Amino acid sequence: MKKLLLTGVFKPFGVSDEYGEALCTMELLNNQVTREQGIHSPRSNNPSFGLYLMAENLEIPATVLDFPDWEDFTKEIRNGNYTHVGISFIVPNVLKVKRMAEYVRKHAPNAVIILGGHGAGIPGLEEIVDYDEVCRGEGVFWLRRYFGEDVDKPILHPVSPSAVRKYVYGAPIISDAGIIITGVGCQNTCRFCATTHKFEKQYTAFLSTGKEVFDACVKTGAALKVEDFALMDENFCKSPKRARELLVNMESHGKAYTFSTFSSAETIGKLGIDFLVRLGVKFLWIGVESKANVFEKTQGIDLHALIADLQNHGITVLASAILFMEHHDKQTIHEDIDWAISLESDLLQFMQFGPIPGTRLYKDYDAEGKLLKDIPWPKQHGQDEIWFNHPSFTLKETATYTRDAFIKKFQTHGPGVINMAHSYVKGYITVAREVAERQKRGMTWNAETLRYEETGNHAPDEFMKLRLEAMKRSALEFRPVFKAAELYAPNIAAAKKARMVAELYEATFGPPTLTERVQGLAVRGFAFVESIRAKDGDVMRQPGTIRHEWPDRHGAVPQATEENHWVRHREHKRPQTAAAASRE
Numbered sequence: 001m002k003k004l005l006l007t008g009v010f011k012p013f014g015v016s017d018e019y020g021e022a023l024c025t026m027e028l029l030n031n032q033v034t035r036e037q038g039i040h041s042p043r044s045n046n047p048s049f050g051l052y053l054m055a056e057n058l059e060i061p062a063t064v065l066d067f068p069d070w071e072d073f074t075k076e077i078r079n080g081n082y083t084h085v086g087i088s089f090i091v092p093n094v095l096k097v098k099r100m101a102e103y104v105r106k107h108a109p110n111a112v113i114i115l116g117g118h119g120a121g122i123p124g125l126e127e128i129v130d131y132d133e134v135c136r137g138e139g140v141f142w143l144r145r146y147f148g149e150d151v152d153k154p155i156l157h158p159v160s161p162s163a164v165r166k167y168v169y170g171a172p173i174i175s176d177a178g179i180i181i182t183g184v185g186c187q188n189t190c191r192f193c194a195t196t197h198k199f200e201k202q203y204t205a206f207l208s209t210g211k212e213v214f215d216a217c218v219k220t221g222a223a224l225k226v227e228d229f230a231l232m233d234e235n236f237c238k239s240p241k242r243a244r245e246l247l248v249n250m251e252s253h254g255k256a257y258t259f260s261t262f263s264s265a266e267t268i269g270k271l272g273i274d275f276l277v278r279l280g281v282k283f284l285w286i287g288v289e290s291k292a293n294v295f296e297k298t299q300g301i302d303l304h305a306l307i308a309d310l311q312n313h314g315i316t317v318l319a320s321a322i323l324f325m326e327h328h329d330k331q332t333i334h335e336d337i338d339w340a341i342s343l344e345s346d347l348l349q350f351m352q353f354g355p356i357p358g359t360r361l362y363k364d365y366d367a368e369g370k371l372l373k374d375i376p377w378p379k380q381h382g383q384d385e386i387w388f389n390h391p392s393f394t395l396k397e398t399a400t401y402t403r404d405a406f407i408k409k410f411q412t413h414g415p416g417v418i419n420m421a422h423s424y425v426k427g428y429i430t431v432a433r434e435v436a437e438r439q440k441r442g443m444t445w446n447a448e449t450l451r452y453e454e455t456g457n458h459a460p461d462e463f464m465k466l467r468l469e470a471m472k473r474s475a476l477e478f479r480p481v482f483k484a485a486e487l488y489a490p491n492i493a494a495a496k497k498a499r500m501v502a503e504l505y506e507a508t509f510g511p512p513t514l515t516e517r518v519q520g521l522a523v524r525g526f527a528f529v530e531s532i533r534a535k536d537g538d539v540m541r542q543p544g545t546i547r548h549e550w551p552d553r554h555g556a557v558p559q560a561t562e563e564n565h566w567v568r569h570r571e572h573k574r575p576q577t578a579a580a581a582s583r584e
């Protein structure tokens with residue numbers, strides 16, 4: 001009987017030791033978006049979604065082990081009787097995988113070791129890790145094929161939250177959301193992009209229709225008691241038919257779900273703001289990359305106007321910019337950093353132009369002899385020093401420029417959470433006004449043209465009423481942080497902005513309720529404790545270990561796992577400093 005373990009790499013994360021680096025924390029926002037924002041930075045870990053999706057869609061019994069510590073992992077190997085052990089990892093974690101594979105060889109010598117994830121593209125991987133099989137692309141179909149199962153069976157979507165161990169200002173107040181993995185890959189073929197190359201420049205849909213996406217939302221929503229979802233897809237709206245069907249399904253069922261997702265700028269323009277608002281998009285990650293407009297996806301688009309329009313309609317924007325591109329020298333890099341900040345996105349990622357194995361950029365730089373091959377893999381994460389020769393910067397300078405870019409954004413626009421709150425309340429005001437105006441003018445939504453059109457029908461837009469309620473809920477989640485944001489603001493302008501946003505909330509939603517006032521006081525208390533801890537260095541908490549088993553499903557009617565295993569995973573109750581985590 002075959003039995004598969006699917007595991008991520010072991011913790012601690014974000015700790016400098018022989019396997020990893022402090023600047024690689026396994027936290028998306030804190031690591032590379034709200035970096036340098038101290039206690040204002042939202043903290044969370046995203047589960048290894050792919051592992052759950054793969055386990056859900058196999059017939060053989062499978063176990064997922066996410067965020068294990070070394071003891072969890074070794075115990076699982078010793079006691080699990082696994083015939084196959086799959087390890088998913090990114091490039092900087094390859095030395096952890098090496099240690100894990102060595103342990104498997106010793107304690108489960110008959111187990112087949114399968115590697116996958118973005119780290120699987122490392123050239124000469126076999127010289128680092130002792131493994132048997134490698135999946136360099138999409139995993140669900142690869143594993144079905146590998147185990148001789150029916151590749152064409154429908155895809156079942158697992159229930160999973162988008163993040164665990166969530167807090168800001170040290171307070172566990174970030175609300176839950178589900179994750180919906182609609183597809184992987186992107187056809188835009190940007191030269192540096194690991195995703196497009198990993199999936200061979202093709203898009204693979206797991207949920208091809210709007211109905212399938214809606215059903216996955218219903219299932220996850222019921223299990224996790226959420227109405228908010230992250231759509232894991234590089235460019236969800238690039239499949240407009242599916243997005244339109246999703247909206248039709250939500251409208252017919254009276255469900256005004258909200259979504260966070262990724263989109264290229266060109267796609268947003270094609271669908272239009274009215275559609276995005278109606279669909280419930282509340283957070284967009286957009287690759288703006290560089291002022292030099294070197295990528296097709298941003299050419300001819302007024303990004304300043306686009307981002308402002310999104311924010312004015314309640315869609316918070318995370319813009320992503322790239323440092324140390326070929327055209328950057330000591331003057332143009334400052335121009336690009338200033339330009340990226342001038343976009344006034346709520347959040348701003350700075351990522352280094354890193355040649356990641358498997359990408360065209362890596363091949364080009366390898367051929368040109370630009371790669372610095374003696375730089376260890378754990379250092380190749382894009383937030384410290386670059387790992388290639390750049391004619392205008394020393395390695396040390398690249399670390400400093402990167403850090404300083406984040407500091408400049410923080411000093412210029414203040415905490416990201418306040419920017420997001422501002423966009424949510426502005427959006428609520430705008431959309432409420434537009435809904436009222438349209439009713440007055442007798443305008444109704446045309447699902448074909450994706451526009452509001454004058455029809456003489458003055459009936460209220462019932463779905464937009466639900467949408468406004470959902471927008472209000474999204475906005476009010478931020479209310480407890482205002483005072484802490486003001487008290488610990490990085491400068492006077494940021495403190496003023498926190499006050500201004502709090503006043504705008506009061507004018508829009510009325511004075512805070514008793515519950516909101518108590519929550520605000522609690523966040524201030526948490527923030528005080530967090531600020532003391534932060535004085536000793538960054539406060540690094542480790543995610544709890546998540547373990548879930550899928551039974552043998554040979555011959556079973558395909559049925560998604562309904563059990564909400566997310567309430568059962570073991571969490572570390574107390575926050576840990578980086579040093580404590582390292583000792584663990």
Ligand code: SF4
Nearest residue numbers: 186188189190193196
């Ligand atoms: S648009 Fe984004 S996901 Fe697509 S190839 Fe470019 S960087 Fe990658």
